[in-house]
Amino acid sequence: MHFSSIRVVKGLALAGVAGALVACGGGGGGSSSGGPGAYVVTLTAAKTELPTNIMGVQPGIGVNSPYTTTMYVSAKRANSGDPIPGGDDVFACNVVGGLDSAVLYKLDGTDEEDDDGNPIASRSLVLGANAGAASFHLHATNTPGTATVRCAVDDNGTQRDTTINIAVGLSTGKPSQVVVNAAAPEYVFVQGIGQTTQILLQAQILDDAGAIVPNPASGVNNLYARIVPTVGTADDDAKLRGTGADNTWVKARSVSGQASFTLVSGATTGSVLVEVLSDRADNDVDNGVSQVVSNIVSVPVVAAVGMEALAIQGAGALPAATEGKSYAAIVQASGGVPPYVWSLVPGTSLPAGLSLSSDGVIYGTPSVDGPFSFALRVRDSATLQQTAEAVYTISIGAAPDPEPAALQIATSSLPNGTVGDPYAAILVATGGSGTYSWSAANLPPGLAISAAGVITGTPTLAGTYPVAFTVSGGGTASRIVNIVIN
Structure with a gap:
């Protein structure tokens, strides 16, 4: 870089x-x-x-x-x-x-x-x-x-x-990044006009050092690809084809670090967003994915090349996002000669945590909340390049309040008591919410517990008493703690 x-x-x-x-x-x-x-x-x-x-x-x-x-x-x-x-x-x-x-x-x-x-x-x-x-x-x-x-x-x-x-860049042999490229000319035509309607997508699965990962075992797939639903209709009837499926998702097995599959266009122009991912945990997506390694690519779907002026489609409001949650959206252009190259207009910026890829994918995890606006520029690949600019807005909602920790009784032991001597102890709980309310079963004779979790009294009978304590407050938790009376 x-x-x-x-x-x-x-x-x-x-x-x-x-x-x-x-x-x-x-x-x-x-x-x-x-x-x-x-x-x-x-x-x-x-x-x-x-x-x-x-x-x-x-x-x-x-x-x-x-x-x-x-x-x-x-x-x-x-x-x-x-x-x-x-x-x-x-x-x-x-x-x-x-x-x-x-x-x-x-x-x-x-x-x-x-x-x-x-x-x-x-x-x-x-x-x-x-x-x-x-x-x-x-x-x-x-x-x-x-x-x-x-x-x-x-x-x-x-x-x-x-x-x-x-x-x-340690050489680990574990998937760490997926590099995905579309074959030339990096775009497809819509169905029904007698032009190329499919494109080969090639994904390289690399480890931390940028070296190819080992081939998975025979019959094991280590790449999963899917069409990501987005605003617009270009992805509504587009398909992925490969060894694992023939619809909106496909699995594939890499050989020498490379796996391939095909995107087939639908009947509508726009862009199709494709996500590819592997599993760092075991280089196997057939058994689920526990440590996601992913990348995304946007493929234009066009009806003609060089016949219309370059224009930005769907400028304005982007899908809403939430602070602290993963986000991806695509911006789209038409006309000119694809593929298109996107960039920020100088003097404008994306919300913190979001990035713009050159193929028009806005992605990342926003670290701020509020309404934001920014301007994007797109240029085409014609010999005499055309450019267009537009302003976009995005509303990022504040991160939801974290869920309270589970209620539990922290007290694991209580002091011993002596028959005839005053006794006092305080119980401690963590998590939950609101005010704690305590109760107990099988307290030593002479002792009592308050709703605040304070044990007081004068024990009257020696022995070891397994007391079942219960606390409520945003949930309920129970625990048995012994009280020894000498």
């Missing part, structure tokens, strides 16, 4: 720090400290292994962004646990090793952007602190290697820092 403008953010100097203590984290993260009262810097990553980004996919957040990992940095006092005070320039983070294999982004809407509205990569970032912590993102390029990321804070004139290693 080529970045035309790599910028370096000026901030805290990170090299040659006298007295800085460094702990390398080759796994989930690292931390450092400089004494009892010094700041302890902790750096972790959501993923410490990324595939090689041979397709040049832009960075993003969520399940549809396999080449990007979220990094978390925090700093606290070693002796008190107090977080570092908030501010604008608290953490300085940069890639100090394997500079060609990874770059950094904020992906919070504050990154500088290129003319197409894509965030510009950085080798260094200066981050503010909120509650003693901050987050940023590391993105893999098309070069394998190990990226060492270092974050530092200023501790009264002394820098405290730590590092973590992110491996890019």
Whole structure:
């Protein structure tokens, strides 16, 4: 992947720090400290292994962004646990090793952007602190290697820092990316006009290092493809053909990493969105897919080539999205000479978390909510190229409130009591919702429980009592806990 403008953010100097203590984290993260009262810097990553980004996919957040990992940095006092005070320039983070294999982004809407509205990569970032912590993102390029990321804070004139290693492009033999290409001329004609109405789609299944995956066992399919229903009618009667089916989905088996199937057009112009996926878990889609590796491609369906002026179809409102949920939609053009190439109009941008592919697929996982508008440009493939522009809108709903954790009784043991001595204990529950209400069966004689879960009284009879406690509040949970009375 080529970045035309790599910028370096000026901030805290990170090299040659006298007295800085460094702990390398080759796994989930690292931390450092400089004494009892010094700041302890902790750096972790959501993923410490990324595939090689041979397709040049832009960075993003969520399940549809396999080449990007979220990094978390925090700093606290070693002796008190107090977080570092908030501010604008608290953490300085940069890639100090394997500079060609990874770059950094904020992906919070504050990154500088290129003319197409894509965030510009950085080798260094200066981050503010909120509650003693901050987050940023590391993105893999098309070069394998190990990226060492270092974050530092200023501790009264002394820098405290730590590092973590992110491996890019390890050779695993497991599916990590699916590259899908349409055979020339990359479009098909509608049925009934005497032109080509089918096209071969070829998918390469590659591992983290960009190497082809091993052939699955004989008779086992490791690729699943489907036509994704979208706004418009071009996909209503289009079909996929292959060894596994003859309808809106097909399975296929890769040989030397490559699997093929055919798309057949319907009677309506537009674009057909095809999703292909494999299973990273076992390179087998016949038994279900537990770790999805996917890609999408848009294939134009036309009635004529070069006979009409290039025009954008269906501009305006796109299907609604939800914050934090995977999203895909296609934009469509007609006329001119396909295939078409889409881009953002300079000065406009997609909602954070969404990306635009050159074949007109808007995809990703939005990380913000609200109404958004942006302008897209399309050009055709004629010798004298035509272009067209249009404004689109998308409404992204706020992420739903998370489901409450299941109600359960956290108390697993209770103190012993003595006959004739006052007894008191408090029960603890977690999860659920609302106010907890407690009850109990088989309490020792002389003891009682309140609705708030407080056991009080004076036991009158020795023994071991298996008490069945029940709590309600957004559900019901029960647990048996012994109370021993001596």
